[in-house]
Amino acid sequence: MAKDGWIRNQREEEIADRSDRLAAHFAERSAQHDAEGSFPFANFADLHDAGYLRLTLPRIYGGEEASLYELVLAQERLARGDGSTALAVGWHVGQLLQLRTTHAWPEALFAWFCRESATNGTLINHLASERATGSPSRGGRPETKAVATDKGWLLSGRKTYSTLSPILTCFTVSAAIEGTEETGEFFVHTGPGVRVEETWNTLGMRATGSHDVVLENVFVPDEKLVSRSGSPRKERLPDAGGWLLHIPACYIGIAHAARDFAIRFALNHRPNSLPGPIADLPNIRRQIGEMEVSLMTARTLLYAVADRWDREPEQRASLKPELGLAKYVATNQAISIVDTAMRIVGAASLSRALPLERMYRDVRAGLHNPPMDDSVISGLAQQALNDCK
Structure with missing residues (x-):
């Protein structure tokens, strides 16, 4: 696999590598859990054993204290193996990031839970x-x-x-x-x-x-x-919902996996009516290019907003429109990418023997995770109107 330009240092490379290893195992189980609608307990045992559940815990309580950027990186790579597992664990690691930065819980309760999670893999939602x-x-x-x-x-x-x-x-x-x-x-x-x-x-x-x-x-x-609500905690700090970027990270990760599958298919599928693989056909190349436009657009926005949220804590309250836009773009582009991947693979993409039909169903769920498309668009419209008053 080509080096990912969004990995900036050794720590991020280690975070990505762990997610890649876990994703490879989860991919082997994902079809069965999807067919049964069963909960992937073995995946969560693996997440605990690998230390993933400590990703966003504070260091003082045994965690890795990951930034939002690192959370997005970890979640996107994890979702390439199994979207359900990534989205589910995203609520745990995402909320721990939120609690760490906002001090929304009393410190004694937060400290107790962090130790429980670090030691026993206890989850929260x-x-x-x-x-x-x-x-x-x-x-x-x-x-x-x-x-x-x-x-x-x-x-x-x-x-x-x-x-x-x-x-x-x-x-x-x-x-x-x-x-x-x-x-x-x-x-x-x-x-x-x-x-x-x-x-x-x-x-x-x-x-x-x-x-x-x-x-x-x-x-x-x-x-x-x-x-x-009548007596909010004075210590609570605003974060504009930055932790919710675990959601678009998951869906763009699923789309990335669909893109990879379709490209490998195009490189290896050789109908006897053609002198070479379908990857040589102009129409297939155009569709691959369209997937790249969507993927690069979504990832660029997603990582750029996460980086700003990390680097400019005093500006977090004003980042809410960009955070919503990152989710809107990633989710809708993910749907487009998986749809295009299925067009490249053709009728075989409908087979439950292949992962694309599951990925197609999974990315649709992103439309119903917060923030909703209409709220994002309405907020951006109001911002534009305010700018021109």
Whole structure:
């Protein structure tokens, strides 16, 4: 494989190499997990053994303290092997980056969790989506209720799209605080009153374990109330959602794998009607060139924005439009790249014996991860209007 121009130093090369090794193993299992809709527990054992789950943990708690740029690099390479695994673990490593930079949790809770994750591979995700409210990025009030009780809270409700649910032993959850207009974020351990209902049976990203999580009078002690809307933590710092770049990194990684597959196919497929491989045909070369335009455009924007977020922390709040644009471009270009790859391979690309049809289904899921296309475009329009006032 040609050297990747986005790898700038030895540390980044080591991060990329680890992801490449893991991706090679995951690719061997991905078809089975996709067919079964099963959660890839073995992949997560490998991630733990390789130290990947410590990628964004602070060094003082045993982590690698990866930058956003390094997170994007690691996630993109990992997704070339299996999109579901990359997207699922992305919520863990991405949120740890967010927590590290924003100080959104009380330090004692964050320190405890970091040690648990570094030692035991404990994973985290924030469960916010609900059927009635849709995407939490739209601002709906959760129907999950938190009722004050002696020395704590009782939580009841149902969360959807709960990625990693088969493997989580703890998570945070958003809930409306009964009797107020406030919402709270609570740290929950699995146990009595918590159950997973296996509802995840989808077109793409079938192995993320994004089932429903049901809470029935789950007790959460007062010290595990992470935050509430009426009294936000003063220490919390803005990050403009930079950690969410793990999402476009995943989808452009899937597209990169589809591109590689199609090019190798074109170099080796020799119909008896032609004197050489189909890679010699002008139409095939044009389509390969179009894939390169899309891939280079998306990767350039993705890595440039991640680099700016790292280098200019004081400017992070103003980077929100660029962060959204990076996701918009990467996701839509990923769909285009996989579509073109299938055109190059032809009717064989529809076969479940080949990975392209799975990649085609997986990249479609990116349209439904935040931020949504319409929100990005609306925000850019408002920015343009403000610039010209």
